[in-house]
């Protein structure tokens with residue numbers, strides 16, 4: 001950087017700081033979880049932060065589900081990963097889908113709090129660092145065009161973009177298409193969720209060359225049964241991807257049905 005560019009960057013940073021300060025006077029920073037006061041915008045207040053059930057090792061290397069005990073005998077697969085291995089390689093999530101994580105996902109998805117995506121993506125980068133380090137590109141679970149038109153944004157893409165940017169990976173916005181308008185997964189049993197998603201995704205012919213042999217990091221907001229991620233991973237692998245890992249913000253620990 002030349003001295004002139006350096007001075008420009010400093011001036012820009014100072015202006016940005018001033019603008020943030022002025023904005024903070026009008027809109028004081030609030031907690032992304034409960035809306036209470038915080039020091040920084042996009043941060044969680046101490047109560048929400050300590051209320052979030054962050055997922056940490058020991059965990060199942062395939063599903064990323066946490067184990068209650070560390071038996072100290074290396075990475076063990078969960079009984080589910082043995083009985084019902086997923087189509088994707090490995091899954092990781094920031095937190096269990098309890099009150100705080102659910103609140104964040106709901107505000108982002110149903111209350112148009114798009115400003116939360118950056119903070120959530122930063123947490124996902126931390127929890128998924130192993131997967132991010134081994135990925136060649138980032139793909140978001142797509143919405144069908146009708147749902148996208150109704151919601152006006154895809155929450156998975158809002159999370160995937162900053163993850164790709166921070167990791168220096170390409171975000172492949174068109175690599176995967178949702179070709180069937182499926183009903184919402186909410187309220188369906190495990191079998192119903194898998195059935196609902198059958199054949200729902202496809203890699204468009206025009207995108208196959210871009211995916212060929214690449215390790216995909218698939219991003220979504222929540223994993224419940226894994227049916228959505230499995231259907232998306234199946235389509236990506238058929239479309240030429242070498243592997244698919246899954247990174248979500250939250251994981252439903254014990255999906256009913």
Ligand SMILES: O=P(O)(O)OC[C@H]1O[C@@H](O)[C@H](O)[C@@H]1O
Nearest residue numbers: 185193223224225226227228
């Ligand atoms: O397919 P499973 O994992 O059961 O459910 C998770 C999906 O259900 C949707 O609400 C989420 O946005 C995610 O795409």
